[in-house]
Amino acid sequence: MTKPLLVAENISKYYDGRVACEKVNFELWPGEVLAIVGESGSGKTTLLKCLSMQIAPNAGRVLYSLRDGRTESLSDLSEAERRFLMRTDWGFVHQDPREGLRMGVSAGANVGERLMAVGERHYGRIRSTALDWLNRVEIAGDRIDESPRNYSGGMRQRLQIARNLVTAPRLVFMDEPTGGLDVSVQARLLDLLRGLVRTLGLSVVIVTHDLAVARLLSTRILVMQQGKVIETGLTDQVLEDPQAPYTQLLVSSVLQV
Amino acid sequence: MTTGYNFAYLNEQTKRMIRRALLKAVAIPGYQVPFASREMPMPYGWGTGGVQVTASILTPGDTLKVIDQGADDTTNAVSIRKFFVRTAGVATTEETEKASIIQTRHRVPEASLREDQILVYQVPIPEPLRFLEPRETETRKMHALEEYGIMHVKLYEDIARHGHIATAYAYPAKVNGRYVFDPSPIPKFDNPKLDDCAALQLFGAGREKRIYAVPPYTKVTSLDFEDHPFSVQKWEEPCALCGSTTTYLDEIILDDKGKRMFVCSDTDHCRKAQEKAA
Amino acid sequence: MYVAVKGGEKAIDAAHRLLGEERRGNPDIPEITTTQIGEQLTLAVDRVMTEGSLYDRELAAVAIKQARGDLIEAIFLIRASRTTLPRYGYSTPIETSDMLIRRRISAAFKDMPGGQILGPTFDYTHRLLEFEASETPAAPVETGPADLDRTMPRVLDLIGAEGLIEAASSTSGEPGDLTREPLAFPADRDLRLQSLVRGDEGFLLALGYSTQRGYGRSHPFAGEIRYGEVAVSFTPEELGFEIEIGAIDITECEMINQFKGSAGVPPQFTRGYGLSFGQCERKAMSMALVDRALRVRELDEEQTAPAQDEEFVLSHADNVQATGFVEHLKLPHYVDFQAELELLRRLRREAQGLDQEAAE
Numbered sequence: 001m002t003k004p005l006l007v008a009e010n011i012s013k014y015y016d017g018r019v020a021c022e023k024v025n026f027e028l029w030p031g032e033v034l035a036i037v038g039e040s041g042s043g044k045t046t047l048l049k050c051l052s053m054q055i056a057p058n059a060g061r062v063l064y065s066l067r068d069g070r071t072e073s074l075s076d077l078s079e080a081e082r083r084f085l086m087r088t089d090w091g092f093v094h095q096d097p098r099e100g101l102r103m104g105v106s107a108g109a110n111v112g113e114r115l116m117a118v119g120e121r122h123y124g125r126i127r128s129t130a131l132d133w134l135n136r137v138e139i140a141g142d143r144i145d146e147s148p149r150n151y152s153g154g155m156r157q158r159l160q161i162a163r164n165l166v167t168a169p170r171l172v173f174m175d176e177p178t179g180g181l182d183v184s185v186q187a188r189l190l191d192l193l194r195g196l197v198r199t200l201g202l203s204v205v206i207v208t209h210d211l212a213v214a215r216l217l218s219t220r221i222l223v224m225q226q227g228k229v230i231e232t233g234l235t236d237q238v239l240e241d242p243q244a245p246y247t248q249l250l251v252s253s254v255l256q257v
Numbered sequence: 258m259t260t261g262y263n264f265a266y267l268n269e270q271t272k273r274m275i276r277r278a279l280l281k282a283v284a285i286p287g288y289q290v291p292f293a294s295r296e297m298p299m300p301y302g303w304g305t306g307g308v309q310v311t312a313s314i315l316t317p318g319d320t321l322k323v324i325d326q327g328a329d330d331t332t333n334a335v336s337i338r339k340f341f342v343r344t345a346g347v348a349t350t351e352e353t354e355k356a357s358i359i360q361t362r363h364r365v366p367e368a369s370l371r372e373d374q375i376l377v378y379q380v381p382i383p384e385p386l387r388f389l390e391p392r393e394t395e396t397r398k399m400h401a402l403e404e405y406g407i408m409h410v411k412l413y414e415d416i417a418r419h420g421h422i423a424t425a426y427a428y429p430a431k432v433n434g435r436y437v438f439d440p441s442p443i444p445k446f447d448n449p450k451l452d453d454c455a456a457l458q459l460f461g462a463g464r465e466k467r468i469y470a471v472p473p474y475t476k477v478t479s480l481d482f483e484d485h486p487f488s489v490q491k492w493e494e495p496c497a498l499c500g501s502t503t504t505y506l507d508e509i510i511l512d513d514k515g516k517r518m519f520v521c522s523d524t525d526h527c528r529k530a531q532e533k534a535a
Numbered sequence: 536m537y538v539a540v541k542g543g544e545k546a547i548d549a550a551h552r553l554l555g556e557e558r559r560g561n562p563d564i565p566e567i568t569t570t571q572i573g574e575q576l577t578l579a580v581d582r583v584m585t586e587g588s589l590y591d592r593e594l595a596a597v598a599i600k601q602a603r604g605d606l607i608e609a610i611f612l613i614r615a616s617r618t619t620l621p622r623y624g625y626s627t628p629i630e631t632s633d634m635l636i637r638r639r640i641s642a643a644f645k646d647m648p649g650g651q652i653l654g655p656t657f658d659y660t661h662r663l664l665e666f667e668a669s670e671t672p673a674a675p676v677e678t679g680p681a682d683l684d685r686t687m688p689r690v691l692d693l694i695g696a697e698g699l700i701e702a703a704s705s706t707s708g709e710p711g712d713l714t715r716e717p718l719a720f721p722a723d724r725d726l727r728l729q730s731l732v733r734g735d736e737g738f739l740l741a742l743g744y745s746t747q748r749g750y751g752r753s754h755p756f757a758g759e760i761r762y763g764e765v766a767v768s769f770t771p772e773e774l775g776f777e778i779e780i781g782a783i784d785i786t787e788c789e790m791i792n793q794f795k796g797s798a799g800v801p802p803q804f805t806r807g808y809g810l811s812f813g814q815c816e817r818k819a820m821s822m823a824l825v826d827r828a829l830r831v832r833e834l835d836e837e838q839t840a841p842a843q844d845e846e847f848v849l850s851h852a853d854n855v856q857a858t859g860f861v862e863h864l865k866l867p868h869y870v871d872f873q874a875e876l877e878l879l880r881r882l883r884r885e886a887q888g889l890d891q892e893a894a895e
Contacts, residue, residue: 109413112410270622291719296615296855302861335547363868394721420885423882464856
């Protein structure tokens, strides 16, 4: 019997008494891609940070179904368990790849780091796994020993994705993964992401202000305005037939371009 | 012996504090125990950690040997030995076998040590993660959670660039399967001597205020990869004085035309070998 | 036949004899006395006491003489000597508002109760070398009416009443003791201040200066700088009441800094605090700037500049530690250097080998 991978219950976060996000509830099922959309300041990034335990919510909790079958509230996990989760079962793709990469070490080491962190001690195997992953994210194998400083923005982003996926995480958080890229580069990255998500059966929570990204990648969508979820549903349905006036506005202003 | 100071310079209160840290260090092999390091009458970075450890364990019946770079006659070794002669009046020796306490900087004696001996290391930077992560708050957490992946990232980079691991001294190792530690800037040649050693090994870092230990007969494993195992330096020629081929050699430049020779860095061991041969 | 280098011990002895000779200088010139140093190089003595963490003018003068005027070396001598002193207990906190004032200025107010007292200062002197520097004054300087009440309230206490400035923080519980427990991070303000008092004047000066130039700007005003004598009291356990055991000269600086306010705290002025033995005014001011800069965490400000980085500042402020580790590079490192030589030769051989293969 399957159960949700992640459950958000009444997540609220306030800054100086101002609402950043309030009473957010949803379930994320295995293999599902959930897009959180809204304009900047709508609270979507705060929500993502609460879900991934980068900040503590003021109220509510996040339940996560661990690999061993237990379901735990993330705030009840010890720091050791949380950090282990972050480098094995989870991935986090930052908008700025420099935040997610070690810019001072080679691409191969960037991909290999998580393997070494979980105890892999065979150089040859680490290297061939890294090569395999570079190949999967369409980076030429002969660039494995280069620093990501030499890479273009799109390559860095693909390297960051490889670095995250190498330990076969079950859940990946993405914060505007195509945000800083040119339109043509964005399209290629989205294509790649869609392929990886499908073949690996990843569960993803992706934050984006771009409804086109949401439409291409996500199965379900959650629309936020001023810290609150104002509409939620299957992506196709919401985008075809938005109910909330704000969603209607978003859809009409963006998708017709 | 200079009077006016307590035996071995430190007052008894301070020695007790250091001994408590030492006990903790022995109980948790490889764990860096913070201690309230005192200002000593020699500069920080010149062995104040080792000197405080030695001062705290020294008894009037001890025989002390002090080496720096493997030799008893190097300036800093002479200075530290003199300090203990002046403040504690203990017997000193240059012979490894006769010493009950050996304080060292940068070398482990060639002769294997016994259970009734203690080796005290002077440590400049005790934190093996320091050059990968400068923040103490973060490195403490990494040790606590056993997050040592980044150490292997460094080794991976070495192999990717040079074909093999390119760390020649202060080579990191894991103690008792738990804590990664810095064996102090000894050449990696000496790392195998730390493993399963009969003597108690104590490490003092004065400026950084840390003490750690490797108890007798404890496993010390130098970090490596299965397919790039740890290995030590080798020389193409034997020691020019004693003919040894199994010891760590120093290079001596003889003239300005590139002529050089190699001799043992452990001067006591070399002298013994020469006497034996004669 | 090569013989291994010997004679380290003799060389060291000879070097130290030579040092003694150099220290004395030309024997035809009268030897400087420590009393002269104590009386005439007072600011050097003050600095050595402050950074040496030991209030003893005579010992500081001896140290300065022995160190040939190298103040960091003198501080080092004092610290090493301090190590051997037994600790009898802690004095009760000194009360700087009861200070017997010799100098007291505020840059924030034109006038305040007690007034501005310039006292002995280099301020407003023209920095012209005085070649005829016989400084014996013709007559004692008139310092004001004899009945002038030299105890005066602290300036920041005067504006504190209005709530415009944060209360001077009173930490609950006993302050820590840096010399008895190793510093751990994050460090609370009590330990940060202890670190800063011992910290190198030049280092803190540069850091304080950097905050003024925009690296962690905090808009300081010199609320008050006061220098004078305060009583030191001690409560012996067996007596159970406080007795005055002496008096020390200190300089105290309280900076007033802007603060935008944060969650639950309305905008108000905040404080930076500096203290030194004797008259180390530059040190006290720099310390106050750095103290304020280091309060980013507690005031929920963004950390952007070196002066706000607690681990960076506190780990590198101590000049005895710094000088030891920098100068330890003079010690022999030839075992490690040999290891590097061997490695480098091997890497180069391999690189050449690879090149040859490529050429074949």
